Ligand SMILES: *[C@@H]1O[C@H](CO)[C@@H](O)[C@H](O)[C@H]1NC(C)=O
């Protein structure tokens with residue numbers, strides 16, 4: 452019985468230690484609860500409601516995790532199964548320069564958060580996968596933005612990496628798999644604090660007028676999965692992945708509870 456109990460506890464601990472992949476969005480039809488009105492309140496302080504930037508103005512479109520998308524000089528069109536972004540530009544502007552020292556000027560950007568507040572713990576995850584279609588020769592930079600919870604402000608962005616350093620767009624369905632270890636340093640060379648992520652931002656979509664289509668976004672855990680091997684996956688399997696992730700964690704909790712009940716009973 453002692454051996455059995457040990458085995459059960461070990462198995463339960465191993466199950467709990469593994470972070471499954473989590474579907475961020477497959478651009479399914481939005482339901483009314485997938486919108487949220489600004490302003491965002493952070494630690495009791497209301498942020499501004501910017502009417503001319505961000506997707507849907509003050510009425511923010513949320514992803515499946517309740518985080519919002521935002522953009523500047525990127526036209527967004529969301530339809531069932533895809534989000535299309537068209538690169539615009541504003542060469543006269545360069546926003547929040549203190550957060551990205553030494554980079555080329557920001558002409559446009561798009562971001563996604565993974566929760567509603569500006570503070571997400573990325574440490575259980577190993578990467579972010581994005582299924583996309585973009586024409587040959589197009590590109591954008593990828594960065595993680597830093598949240599400083601103590602001051603409710605933005606810190607220094609992670610180092611920038613080009614999409615093409617992972618996968619060169621070729622006009623077909625492809626998968627970007629960015630590994631968070633590649634973003635461990637910020638632009639000043641200091642450690643990026645993965646416990647306090649603001650969002651994942653894509654910067655300088657180009658060339659001007661290029662259309663980028665996103666069909667699925669997934670936070671990659673550390674259980675090992677087919678997504679990490681790359682390759683395009685379908686919207687259908689994405690929807691299934693959410694169900695599986697939620698279902699398996701619920702089953703996992705029930706399972707662990709049942710096992711502990713069994714131990715007590717024995
Ligand atoms: C938010 O925007 C969506 C999409 O346009 C719309 O269906 C919804 O009614 C809006 N909600 C509010 C409260 O304006």
Ligand SMILES: *[C@@H]1O[C@H](CO)[C@@H](O)[C@H](O)[C@H]1NC(C)=O
Pocket residue numbers: 553554555590591592611612613654655657
């Ligand atoms: C991407 O970022 C790197 C590093 O800051 C920079 O050298 C490069 O010019 C950038 N490319 C674009 C398209 O912004």
